[in-house]
Amino acid sequence: MIHVNDNFIKLPSSYLFSEIARRVEQFAATNTGEPVIRMGIGDVTRPICPAAVAAMEKAIADEATERTFKGYGPEQGYLFLREKIVEHDYRARGIDIAADEIFVSDGAKSDTGNIGDILSTDATVAVTDPVYPVYVDTNVMAGRAGELADGRWSRIEYLPCRAENSFIPALPQTAPDVIYLCYPNNPTGTTLTRPQLKQWVDYARRHNSLILFDSAYEAYITEEDVPHSIYEIEGAKEVAIEFRSYSKTAGFTGIRCGYTVVPHALKGIAPDGTAVELNSLWNRRQCTKFNGASYISQRAAEALYTEEGRKQVRQTIDYYMANAKMLLDGLTGAGIECFGGINAPYIWIKTPGALTSWQFFDLLLEKCHLVGTPGVGFGPCGEGYLRLTAFSSHDNTAAAVARIKRLAF
Numbered sequence: 517m518i519h520v521n522d523n524f525i526k527l528p529s530s531y532l533f534s535e536i537a538r539r540v541e542q543f544a545a546t547n548t549g550e551p552v553i554r555m556g557i558g559d560v561t562r563p564i565c566p567a568a569v570a571a572m573e574k575a576i577a578d579e580a581t582e583r584t585f586k587g588y589g590p591e592q593g594y595l596f597l598r599e600k601i602v603e604h605d606y607r608a609r610g611i612d613i614a615a616d617e618i619f620v621s622d623g624a625k626s627d628t629g630n631i632g633d634i635l636s637t638d639a640t641v642a643v644t645d646p647v648y649p650v651y652v653d654t655n656v657m658a659g660r661a662g663e664l665a666d667g668r669w670s671r672i673e674y675l676p677c678r679a680e681n682s683f684i685p686a687l688p689q690t691a692p693d694v695i696y697l698c699y700p701n702n703p704t705g706t707t708l709t710r711p712q713l714k715q716w717v718d719y720a721r722r723h724n725s726l727i728l729f730d731s732a733y734e735a736y737i738t739e740e741d742v743p744h745s746i747y748e749i750e751g752a753k754e755v756a757i758e759f760r761s762y763s764k765t766a767g768f769t770g771i772r773c774g775y776t777v778v779p780h781a782l783k784g785i786a787p788d789g790t791a792v793e794l795n796s797l798w799n800r801r802q803c804t805k806f807n808g809a810s811y812i813s814q815r816a817a818e819a820l821y822t823e824e825g826r827k828q829v830r831q832t833i834d835y836y837m838a839n840a841k842m843l844l845d846g847l848t849g850a851g852i853e854c855f856g857g858i859n860a861p862y863i864w865i866k867t868p869g870a871l872t873s874w875q876f877f878d879l880l881l882e883k884c885h886l887v888g889t890p891g892v893g894f895g896p897c898g899e900g901y902l903r904l905t906a907f908s909s910h911d912n913t914a915a916a917v918a919r920i921k922r923l924a925f
């Protein structure tokens with residue numbers, strides 16, 4: 517029999533959100549009471565905006581005639597989309613990014629998971645704790661993580677983020693080769709200001725670290741001093757790769773489209789000591805393993821940058837952020853300590869009393885028929901917290917608040 521990749525054997529048997537889905541399905545199968553409200557995985561509920569729908573209809577029509585039919589597209593993404601990204605996501609913010617530094621993909625989950633392909637398997641890694649599990653699990657798969665003990669992998673440096681440090685991680689102790697940052701943060705919904713992010717860029721420059729900056733939630737930023745892109749910070753192009761996604765911005769969790777920025781200024785070292793552009797390695801990787809996001813989803817993404825597309829996207833984000841406010845106000849008013857929700861669609865709740873994350877998860881499911889995500893699922897420092905998303909409907913969000921209030925903590 518074939519020997520399998522033993523790194524997979526080291527992993528917990530199921531992915532966090534798959535495990536939650538399993539538990540919820542089990543509960544829902546016998547539930548005869550109030551319908552279950554799902555605020556666990558950060559999946560959106562509002563329909564795709566009309567501008568993107570019209571663009572997809574047109575793209576489907578293109579596929580239906582010989583003259584306009586599209587087969588394989590460029591592995592890096594169509595130029596029509598990359599040029600819009602350059603103009604609206606970067607140039608409009610005074611950031612100089614070229615179209616050939618942008619790689620369109622099927623989303624940030626794949627890219628943050630796959631980026632390790634171009635990094636040494638010996639590279640050391642630091643993550644904030646709690647953390648989006650993809651960063652850790654994919655490093656385990658690649659053999660970079662070491663051994664698991666007490667919820668932590670031995671070769672990963674964990675940077676605690678708790679209420680006690682206002683969820684602002686301290687700079688690493690170990691000069692890691694790779695640092696994952698996600699801001700606005702999943703799961704805590706908290707952010708770094710420009711000066712705070714600058715400290716990370718400066719640190720990476722001093723220690724030759726690579727920052728993998730996941731900016732999937734940037735569209736939810738409401739405060740002026742919160743950077744939308746790491747490239748707002750001087751020198752970041754020499755140390756950072758940025759990941760963006762239309763999933764949360766425009767409800768593309770099912771359509772699938774995102775992109776990754778790998779600046780030419782960003783270099784790594786080959787075994788013979790020569791400097792290598794990460795851009796060319798990622799390009800090589802994508803050309804070999806990826807055939808691009810579909811023409812239809814890229815046309816949909818392009819439409820988000822039109823005037824009407826931008827307006828419609830804003831309306832949907834405002835809708836979700838009204839939910840975030842409802843959750844923050846309602847739960848805080850009920851004496852529950854909450855974080856996030858100002859620049860992100862996630863509310864990070866301190867579990868009442870001495871409840872663990874999973875105990876609070878079970879309580880909410882059984883008594884309120886409400887699904888959250890146990891904080892400890894995102895890392896040891898998530899213990900004693902639970903995450904709710906703002907991606908539900910207004911009605912369900914109001915109902916969730918009312919049901920939690922019934923518990924009278």
Ligand code: MLT
Binds near residue numbers: 648702
């Ligand atoms: C989450 O719930 O953390 C996200 O939906 C996961 C993802 O974007 O893959």
